Amino acid sequence: MTASTLRPSAGASAQRLRELLGRVPGLLAADVDALVSCWQRPVQLRRGDFLIQAGQTDHYLYFIDEGVLRIFLPTQQEEICVGFGYASTLICSFPSFVEGRPSSYSIQTLKASQLLAITRADLLDLVERHPNIGRFWRTEMERAVVGRIEREIDLLLPEPQRRLDRLRARSPHLFQLVPRKYIASYLRMTPETLSRLR
Template sequence: MPADPSERLLDFLQKRAALSREEAVAFAARWSVERQLKRGDYLCSIGKMEQHVWFIAEGLLRIYYPTDAEEVCVGFSYEDTVVSSFPSFIRQQPSSFSIQALEKCTALGITRTDLYAAIDTWPAVAKLWSGLLEQVVTGLIEREIEISTTTPEQRYRNLLRRAPYLFQRVPLKYIATYLRIKPETLSRVRRTGISAP
């Protein structure tokens, strides 16, 4: 079903952006950094400057924020999604996040310079970038609301409905921190959730 990483990126760009075939090919060529990760490797580490936006051609990663006490997962990235430590990338500050592969991954990266040049060159790329940011904005707002207006059980059910595949691929302890609850609580919520009439 997928092809090689660059093919996959090309498909993605043509589906998502209003780019002509030639533009898509030219823009895809700017994604010049290929990174292979094995389980446990980092795409971005805390304290480092994020220099790329990444297209994930294969695999699954968690984005998390490490605090003194624990690691809070703020999201996941997988095939045909784009990921970066956005605040670091955008503001060129050391990253507050780490992005770690939970599976073997293949990622294609574009540098800041190349991306902003592409934005200036192709209006459709500018639109793609705005669209991506808009998507991040609406996602974050919805998530913030969900966390502050629902119970742990509701959050679990919602995630199960929205993204059942995560439960196949991600250890529950990471999902728990994503839901802002403890693994013990998630375990209990799963148990009681089964026998609802």
């Protein structure tokens, strides 16, 4: 299944997005209003549905209101988990979203999920017209880059225990949200190794 089930109203999700953005330093009420007004495409997915599959082009950035999703690279041998999304975070197939090319990644729900989407064109228009939104977006991108660097460090460490310890320190909540086999894939170890280390 793919992201084709749209809810008739985005009201409750938009209100939660508004509340989160209202706590962002530097965003004025007018900035929040402008942002929220463009997040108007609601998406509701059941467990196991795909938000996007490898080979599709991702034209949307999503705010996760409820749910948990995994980002993975499908190969002939396995599905390599490269990240997760959960409530109050943003998600997309980032290379596809930025460059407008088919995604190498798939994004699939691990539990029923509700999201709101904004198009790339609308987001870039907001960034251009609202300096505070531009600063907010740059901050989000900086955080994403730091996160990717931390992830690369994890993968370079030969000791499974150190990879696990770094993930526990950085994102302890994942262990309550994500099934063990996907955490093991993310850490590039077998589920058995993860069970032994835990």
